[in-house]
Amino acid sequence: MAAPPRPESLALLDRLVAALAAKGIVTEAEIAARQAITDRASPEVGARMVARAWTDADYRRLLLTDGAEAAERMGATMAGAPPLGVLENTPARHHLVVCTLCSCYPRAVLGYPPHWYKSFAYRARAVREPRAVLAEWGTAIPDDVEIRVIDSTADYRWMVLPMRPAGTEGWSEDRLASLVTRDALVGVALPKAA
Amino acid sequence: MTPAFAPGTRVRVKDHWPERDGPCHIRTPHYLRGREGVVDRALGAFANPEDLAFARPASKRVLYHVLFDQQPVWNEGAPQDKLLVEIFEHWLTPAEQH
Structure with missing residues (x-):
């Protein structure tokens, strides 16, 4: 069975994160660290x-x-x-x-x-x-x-x-x-x- | 930053509607514009969200907890019930003397 298509919102998120990283506003590691805090x-x-x-x-x-x-x-x-x-x-x-x-x-x-x-x-x-x-x-x-x-x-x-x-x-x-x-x-x- | 309004001061939320003039980001709820309340206490000074949201230099503004009676806001509800809401100083004026 084929995997469900990846939602467009995730592709948009990827592009946003890449743009923020390119501008030096936030790194992926910082986002992951913040996400881990919220998850805890x-x-x-x-x-x-x-x-x-x-x-x-x-x-x-x-x-x-x-x-x-x-x-x-x-x-x-x-x-x-x-x-x-x-x-x-x-x-x-x-x-x-x-x-x-x-x-x-x-x-x-x-x-x-x-x-x-x-x-x-x-x-x-x-x-x-x-x-x-x-x-x-x-x-x-x-x-x-x-x-x-x-x-x-x-x-x-x-x-x-x-x-x-x-x-x-x-x-x-x-x-x-x-x-x-x-x-x-x-x-x-x-x-x-x- | 010294708060302009002491706890217990009667204040009125400005009846301003900047959203009619163009894009803006305002943390003062519509239902309280023009309403009278009482300062509960100052909560500290925070960067003005109206500038922050547009990546403009944002000066710090005093934020208050302001207490409102629910009944005059909605024309319904229990007379003892209240709303306690964070309002920035530049949205408040002293209430008119009665």
């Missing part, structure tokens, strides 16, 4: 940061004041990445992150964004009807809680620090981290102690 990043990094913040008050303070330094301490590579801001959920305030302009996402600590994060529907609706969007995710935010939608429009990247669920007293950091999903770090879901 995953929501597990963000989850470990949250679990540490739940159990270590000093780390929590660091996370909220200097997200990039807090991420580095958990093994993320922040060199060349935009600054990382961390938004603390409280009993009175819930945060939801979106990028209405494109798909800005804290890749250094969450990896590649999910397809829905980049969809027109999520980007248009999250800023306009966040409660309806959250309800579709099964996330009910009580009326006495303020929802803050973070439109990630410029040079920062944003991650949510969810609240530690009840019933997790005495849990290890690893076990706590297992509760923290990518969706909770974006703010569309809440961690639950099953």
Whole structure:
């Protein structure tokens, strides 16, 4: 059976990379190194940061004041990445992150964004009807809680620090981290102690 | 670079539409043009993306986190809900006195 034809987009990418290399803007090795960093990043990094913040008050303070330094301490590579801001959920305030302009996402600590994060529907609706969007995710935010939608429009990247669920007293950091999903770090879901 | 607006300052996003005049790259969302908000804090100074995108020399501009009530923006939604958005200083003016 013949191999499927190579997509035109890949040929275009090859020509773009060759042009950038010819102009001395970026080398193929630099692109490969950056790709490797992004491939290594995953929501597990963000989850470990949250679990540490739940159990270590000093780390929590660091996370909220200097997200990039807090991420580095958990093994993320922040060199060349935009600054990382961390938004603390409280009993009175819930945060939801979106990028209405494109798909800005804290890749250094969450990896590649999910397809829905980049969809027109999520980007248009999250800023306009966040409660309806959250309800579709099964996330009910009580009326006495303020929802803050973070439109990630410029040079920062944003991650949510969810609240530690009840019933997790005495849990290890690893076990706590297992509760923290990518969706909770974006703010569309809440961690639950099953 | 000293921020012109302190946290808590009421500001208005300029009702400017440079995209009508030609190609541009703007990080200020359409739905906030002309809207009033409150400075949450300055986030630092960053190269102006409007120049950066066209490979022009890009001076650094102060970037703010600005807080907006959702209801006046959309004429719907819950009164307690807010939008927190990064806006560059050159897109902000002091809000009119009431």
